[in-house]
Amino acid sequence: MKIPESEIFQNIFYEHYPIVRRKLVALIRDEAAADDLAQDVFLRLYRNPPDDPAALGAWLHRVLTRIGYDYMTKKARERRLQDKQELFLGSEAAPPTGEDVMLRKLDQEDVREWLDELPERDRQVLLLKYSGYSYAEIAGELGVKAPVVGTLLNRATTRLRKTATKSQPQID
Numbered sequence: 784m785k786i787p788e789s790e791i792f793q794n795i796f797y798e799h800y801p802i803v804r805r806k807l808v809a810l811i812r813d814e815a816a817a818d819d820l821a822q823d824v825f826l827r828l829y830r831n832p833p834d835d836p837a838a839l840g841a842w843l844h845r846v847l848t849r850i851g852y853d854y855m856t857k858k859a860r861e862r863r864l865q866d867k868q869e870l871f872l873g874s875e876a877a878p879p880t881g882e883d884v885m886l887r888k889l890d891q892e893d894v895r896e897w898l899d900e901l902p903e904r905d906r907q908v909l910l911l912k913y914s915g916y917s918y919a920e921i922a923g924e925l926g927v928k929a930p931v932v933g934t935l936l937n938r939a940t941t942r943l944r945k946t947a948t949k950s951q952p953q954i955d
């Protein structure tokens with residue numbers, strides 16, 4: 784099919800544009816993008832029309848489908864890239880300020896003092912738990928049965944809270 788006259792092309796455009804646009808909206812679910820993609824479909828028609836004028840509808844459908852899927856693939860790739868960038872940039876924490884470092888050290892010193900006031904078994908069970916040991920590993924280290932570890936942790940945590948509360952300055 785040769786489209787020598789712009790009037791012929793305009794007639795084809797006005798006749799098929801609403802259908803092409805509607806199919807693209809249904810495919811990609813974005814009306815603004817569908818408008819742009821429909822223009823691309825007709826630009827391809829203008830530059831490289833099908834050989835058989837009777838196959839125009841099928842040709843338009845094939846081209847709009849290909850353009851729509853290419854668009855969705857591009858958008859998916861952009862989303863994945865954006866997600867990776869957000870993940871990368873979000874995981875990069877700003878370096879701690881001097882104040883943050885000092886506060887963390889003071890907190891650690893307070894916790895050490897509170898742990899020193901606890902009985903040895905309570906201190907051990909808490910240190911093992913917060914060092915990443917499992918209940919089974921803690922039981923092995925302390926020489927107790929695994930079901931007892933939960934009770935020991937609960938009691939040690941309660942004692943640590945009481946110790947921390949006692950040593951807090953009272954504000955009047």
